[in-house]
Amino acid sequence: MMADDGTKNILEAVHVRKEFGGLIAVNDVDFVIPRGAIVSLIGPNGAGKTTFFNILTGVYKPTAGGVIFDGTPISGLPPHKVTALGMARTFQNIRLFHNMTALENVLVAMHSRIKGGVWRSILRTPALKKEEEESRERARELLRFSGLPGRDDAYAKNLSYGDQRRLEVARALASGPSLLLLDEPTAGMNPEETANFTDFVAKLRAEHDITVLLIEHDMRVVMGISDRVTVLDYGEKIAEGAPKEVQHDERVIEAYLGTAATA
Amino acid sequence: MSDQASPQAPKAQNRSNSTLSSWRASYRRYRKQHKWLGWGIPLAVVVLAFSYPWWGLEGPLAFIFNDGLGIDNDTLFNMSVYVMLALGLNVVVGYAGLLDLGYVAFFALGAYTLGWFGSGLFNNLDWHFLDTNASRLPGIHLSFWVVVLLAGAVCAIAGVLIGWPTLRLRGDYLAIVTLGFGEIIPDVFRNGDDIAGHNLTNGVRGLTLLDRPGFGETLHDASGGILPVRYTSLELRPWYFTVLAMMLITVFVNLRLRDSKMGRAWIAVREDEIAASAMGVPLMRTKLWAYAIGAIFGGFAGAVYGSFINGIFPTSFSFQISVIVLVMVIVGGMGNIWGVIAGAMLISWLNFRGLDKIGSWISDVPGVSSDFSIAKYKFGIFGALLVIMMLFRPEGLIPSTRRKAEFAEGEGQATLYDARA
Numbered sequence: 001m002m003a004d005d006g007t008k009n010i011l012e013a014v015h016v017r018k019e020f021g022g023l024i025a026v027n028d029v030d031f032v033i034p035r036g037a038i039v040s041l042i043g044p045n046g047a048g049k050t051t052f053f054n055i056l057t058g059v060y061k062p063t064a065g066g067v068i069f070d071g072t073p074i075s076g077l078p079p080h081k082v083t084a085l086g087m088a089r090t091f092q093n094i095r096l097f098h099n100m101t102a103l104e105n106v107l108v109a110m111h112s113r114i115k116g117g118v119w120r121s122i123l124r125t126p127a128l129k130k131e132e133e134e135s136r137e138r139a140r141e142l143l144r145f146s147g148l149p150g151r152d153d154a155y156a157k158n159l160s161y162g163d164q165r166r167l168e169v170a171r172a173l174a175s176g177p178s179l180l181l182l183d184e185p186t187a188g189m190n191p192e193e194t195a196n197f198t199d200f201v202a203k204l205r206a207e208h209d210i211t212v213l214l215i216e217h218d219m220r221v222v223m224g225i226s227d228r229v230t231v232l233d234y235g236e237k238i239a240e241g242a243p244k245e246v247q248h249d250e251r252v253i254e255a256y257l258g259t260a261a262t263a
Numbered sequence: 264m265s266d267q268a269s270p271q272a273p274k275a276q277n278r279s280n281s282t283l284s285s286w287r288a289s290y291r292r293y294r295k296q297h298k299w300l301g302w303g304i305p306l307a308v309v310v311l312a313f314s315y316p317w318w319g320l321e322g323p324l325a326f327i328f329n330d331g332l333g334i335d336n337d338t339l340f341n342m343s344v345y346v347m348l349a350l351g352l353n354v355v356v357g358y359a360g361l362l363d364l365g366y367v368a369f370f371a372l373g374a375y376t377l378g379w380f381g382s383g384l385f386n387n388l389d390w391h392f393l394d395t396n397a398s399r400l401p402g403i404h405l406s407f408w409v410v411v412l413l414a415g416a417v418c419a420i421a422g423v424l425i426g427w428p429t430l431r432l433r434g435d436y437l438a439i440v441t442l443g444f445g446e447i448i449p450d451v452f453r454n455g456d457d458i459a460g461h462n463l464t465n466g467v468r469g470l471t472l473l474d475r476p477g478f479g480e481t482l483h484d485a486s487g488g489i490l491p492v493r494y495t496s497l498e499l500r501p502w503y504f505t506v507l508a509m510m511l512i513t514v515f516v517n518l519r520l521r522d523s524k525m526g527r528a529w530i531a532v533r534e535d536e537i538a539a540s541a542m543g544v545p546l547m548r549t550k551l552w553a554y555a556i557g558a559i560f561g562g563f564a565g566a567v568y569g570s571f572i573n574g575i576f577p578t579s580f581s582f583q584i585s586v587i588v589l590v591m592v593i594v595g596g597m598g599n600i601w602g603v604i605a606g607a608m609l610i611s612w613l614n615f616r617g618l619d620k621i622g623s624w625i626s627d628v629p630g631v632s633s634d635f636s637i638a639k640y641k642f643g644i645f646g647a648l649l650v651i652m653m654l655f656r657p658e659g660l661i662p663s664t665r666r667k668a669e670f671a672e673g674e675g676q677a678t679l680y681d682a683r684a
Contacts (some may be wrong), residue, residue: 023466057541083543095538097531099669108531112543114524118552122516124589132524175543260436 088177349607351560358554360533365445373565381474395477418562469576596659
C-alpha cells in the first residue's frame with residue numbers, strides 16, 4: 001500500500017477476504033474510494049457486494065485483510081464505532097425502525113453525536129434541553145432536505161415505499177457521515193423516482209461534501225453518476241475503472257450475460 | 264422482507280371497542296385545547312394517592328375502598344411496592360424489549376442488602392451511621408435511606424454483571440437465562456449461611472429484626488413532629504407515604520428516560536438490532552443501561568419491602584413474583600407508565616386481597632357453600648386473564664401509542680382479505 005496520509009482516499013480496503021465455512025464470499029479484494037467521489041460497486045446477484053458492504057461497516061469481520069477509513073484501521077470494530085467515525089449506510093431491504101416516527105428514526109441515528117447521557121437526561125439540565133431542541137431542529141431539516149416535508153410524525157411503516165427509501169437516507173445522513181454507503185437505493189423505484197434520486201445523490205456530494213459508495217443494479221444510474229465503477233463476480237474483483245471502460249470490458253459482459261454472448 | 268415483520272401478524276387489528284376509541288379521541292381533542300391537563304391530571308392523581316388514608320382508609324369512601332375492596336394499610340403498601348417493581352421491569356421489558364423472567368433476583372438482592380447493612384447479621388461488628396434504632400445494637404446499622412441507595416447500587420452492579428454475559432443473547436435465549444438467574448439468586452441466599460465459614464445470609468432461617476426507616480430526633484423536632492423518629496409496625500401511614508414517594512421517583516425517571524436519547528435507543532434496539540448498531544447505537548451498553556436501571560428499582564423496592572415485613576426469607580422470592588410482575592406489565596400495557604401502574608394496582612390488589620374478597624362475595628350468595636375459596640385458583644385465574652388479554656387486547660389495558668401502532672398494521676402491509684373470515 002502506498003504511503004497515504006488519509007487525504008486522497010477516504011477508504012482503502014486491502015486484500016479483503018471473507019469465508020463462510022467453505023464458501024469464499026469475498027476473495028482478496030483491493031478497493032479504494034477517493035475522497036469526494038461517487039463510486040459504484042456492481043456485479044451479478046450473489047457476487048458478494050452486500051457481504052463486502054457488511055465488512056466495510058463492521059457487521060462482519062474479514063477473514064483476512066484490512067480496511068482503513070479516514071486513516072483509522074476499522075476491521076474488527078463494531079458497527080456503532082464505525083458509524084461514529086463517519087461512515088453511514090442504508091440497507092438493501094429497508095430496515096427502518098417501523099414503529100418509530102420519521103423524526104425519531106432520524107434522531108436515533110444522531111446517537112453518537114448527542115452528548116447528553118442518562119443522568120443528565122433524568123435531571124434534564126438546560127444544556128441537555130438545548131441540545132435536544134437543536135437535534136430535533138436538525139432532524140426536521142434533514143427530513144426536508146431528503147424530500148419528506150410534513151411527514152415528521154408519521155410512523156415509518158406508514159410511509160410509502162419511496163418515502164421509506166428517502167427516510168433511510170435521511171437517517172443515514174443524521175449520523176454525520178463523510179462516507180455514505182447506499183445498498184441498492186433505487187430498487188423498486190419507477191424511472192421518475194430513480195431520476196430524482198440520482199439528482200439527490202449528486203446534490204449530496206455537491207452541497208454536503210459527502211463521498212458515496214453505491215451498490216446498484218440499474219445501469220442508467222451507475223453509468224450516469226459514478227466516477228468509478230468496480231465489478232465483483234463470485235467474490236472477486238474482475239474490473240475497475242471509469243464507467244465507459246467497464247461497460248466494454250469483456251469479463252464484465254461475460255459475467256452479466258454468460259460466455260455464450262461473447263463467443 | 265426483514266425479520267421484524269413478525270409482530271405485525273394480523274392477530275388483533277383495531278378490534279378495540281369503538282365507543283372507547285371515540286372517547287379517547289374526544290379526550291385527546293379536549294386535552295389539546297387545555298394544556299394544563301398535561302400536568303393537572305398527574306397532579307390530581309398524586310394528591311388523591313397521598314390523601315388516600317383520609318378518604319379511602321377512613322372517611323367518606325372507606326366503606327367502598329377499605330371495607331368493600333379490602334384496600335387496607337397492608338394491601339396499600341404491597342400494591343405500591345408492586346407498582347414500583349412493575350415500573351422497574353417496564354424499563355427492561357417495555358422500553359428495551361428484553362424479556363426478563365428473573366426480575367425477582369433484584370427484589371431479593373435489594374432486601375438482602377438491607378439485611379447486610381441494617382440488621383444484626385454481622386453481630387461481631389459494631390458499625391453505625393445515622394441509624395434511628397432506639398438503642399445501639401450490634402451489627403452494621405446504616406441510616407435506612409443510605410441502605411436504600413446502597414440496595415440500588417448493589418442491584419445495578421449485579422445487573423451489569425448478570426447482563427454482561429447474558430444480554431448477548433436474543434429473545435427466547437435471554438428469557439431462559441434470566442429465568443435461570445432468577446432461580447439461582449434465591450438459592451444462593453438459601454445456602455449463604457456458610458460461605459467459606461462466613462454467614463452471609465443466615466440461610467433458611469432468614470433475617471429478622473431489620474432496621475426501619477426514620478428521620479431521627481433532630482428532623483422530628485425540626486419538622487414539628489411530622490417526620491417520625493422511626494417507623495413502627497403500629498403506625499403504617501409513614502410507610503405508605505415513603506413507598507409512594509419512591510414510586511413517584513420511579514415514575515419520574517421512567518418518563519424522563521422515555522423521552523431521552525437512551526429511550527430512543529432502547530426502542531431502536533427493540534425494533535431492529537442490526538439497523539440500530541449501524542446507526543451508531545452501541546448494543547451492549549444500551550441494553551446494560553436498561554437492565555441496570557430496572558435492577559435499581561427492584562433493589563429500592565426490595566429494601567423497603569424487607570423492612571416493612573421485618574423478615575427476609577429465601578422462600579419469599581420465588582419465581583412466581585417474576586411472573587406476576589411481568590403479568591402486571593403486559594396486562595397494563597408495556598411501555599406505557601400509566602398502563603403499567605394500572606396493571607400493577609389491579610393485579611396486586613387481586614393477588615393480595617381482591618380474590619379473597621371476590622370469594623367472600625360469592626360465598627355470601629345464598630346457596631353457595633361458605634368454604635368456597637377462589638384464592639386457591641389464583642394462578643389459574645391469572646393465566647386465564649393473560650390468555651384473554653392476549654386474544655382481545657394484546658396491547659394491554661392502556662397501551663402506549665407506539666404499542667398500539669405495533670399491533671395495528673402499516674398502511675403498506677394491510678392484508679388484502681381476512682383469512683379467518
